[in-house]
Amino acid sequence: MGKKRDEMKEEKKKKKKGKKACCEREGLRKGAWSAEEDKILVDFITQNGQTTWRNLPRLAGLLRCGKSCRLRWTNYLRPDIKRGPFSPDEENTIIHLHSTLGNKWAAIASNLPGRTDNDIKNFWNSHLRKRFSGEVLDQTSSLSKSVDTKHESPQTRLLVQSENVRVETAESHLSSKSEDDYLLCLWNSKVGDSFPSDREGAGAQSPASQTSSYIRTIESGSRARNLSEPCKKTSFPGETDQKVKLLNCKKEAEEFGSNSDDSKSDDSSDTMLKILLDFPMGSNEMEFLQDPFDDVSTGTLH
DNA sequence: AATCGACTCAACCGCACTATC
DNA sequence: AGATAGTGCGGTTGAGTCGAT
Known part of the structure; x- marks a missing residue:
């Protein structure tokens, strides 16, 4: 490879002009x-x-x-950095989180104590990408293609917004919880049992792809949340903001619902609503998915 | 023993976001 | 409201290593 590689390096060096790196500027x-x-x-x-x-x-x-x-x-x-090879558990966590979060290495790293985003990125690129990228790319592209909010009713869009906020809240908790693989928990818990329809048919699927299927079901029911871009950059929004947003969304949805006469016609939003209402709540490890309105209505917003 | 090519991983780059003035 | 500084993040690079030939 020698010569070609050198030529490419030279070309790249030539291309690299313009703004100098801070170290170059300051002679560091x-x-x-x-x-x-x-x-x-x-x-x-x-x-x-x-x-x-x-x-x-x-x-x-x-x-x-x-x-x-x-x-x-x-x-x-x-x-607190953990060195050495990734354990199978860590590997699974990375695979599952990557299937929903995409290349949000920092978010993934927050669920793997002692591992850095750089470590995980490198591990993914060197070990896992070849194994999974095709599959995952297919999934995410179908996710983003599958729904078009422009053609949804306003009520549906409001529910979509509401769901977006809920998912973001879940992700926020996900990123702050460090020890458990929530997607696995999700699948293995009652929530997993409540996952719609084709669980039996999907028997051969991995938990990761099954989870993705569930997410897709929600997606295809109503909204266009692009899971390859689940949150804006650096950090997840604060929980309080989430709740305020949720409250607003819910109010709007309720108002619209009471003023609208097409509520019967929107099967997708019905499905959506059903999924939301059927979501198991309780004092278990999935508490973070609990309806924030409970807190709002009882005045315990925190 | 020398060479090649694949692989790993630390480090860099540049963009984006947030806070502050 | 706009400018600037500080920081976080994801993508990419390149030196080092190791196995195959």
Whole structure:
């Protein structure tokens, strides 16, 4: 491969113009970290905590940019980082979460204590992508293609919004809970039992694809939530906001429902509503899926 | 022993988001 | 409201390693 690769490298170098990286601008070190640099960084953070990353290198006496320091710390030096190969459980968790969250490595990592988004990304790209990408891509593309909200009734759209908020809330909890594979729990719990129709027929499917089937069922019933893009970037919205949004959505839906005479005609929203209402609630491990309106109505919004 | 190619993983880059002024 | 700084994230790169030939 030698020559071709070199030529490609050169071409890429030529293409790379414009904005210089911060390290280049400031004449700072790049590339692999030395043991000494690691020690300086660890010592500094141990003594001072995490100050602003931009100032850290100067204060610590490192010839690195702040971004580089942050990356080194979060991906490698942090004391709670788990090294070594991924366990089968971790692998399953990654597969399941990736099937619903897509390439949201940070969100996936939040469910795997001690693993970084970079670790998981690398693991996926090197071990799992070949095995699963085709299957998952098919699923997500069919998800996004399958529904077109433009052609839904306003009532349905409101229910869709409501469901979006609910799913986001669930994802938010998902991302904050660290130890359990919620999708597996979901499938193995009563919720799994309540999954519609073709569970028997899907006997040969993996839990992951079965779960996806359920999500697809909701999707095809009413809405166009693109699960390959489940949430906006950095973090999930706050739960309180979610509840306010949900409350608004529900109010709107109720108002619309009382004013509308086509409520009988929308099978998809009926199905949707049924799924929502049939969702098992209770004091179990799936509590996070509990209807937030309960809290709202009892004035215990938190 | 030398070479090649596949693979791994740390690190970089650039974009997007949020907070602050 | 707009500008700027700080940070998080996902995609990509490239050096190092290892097995096959």
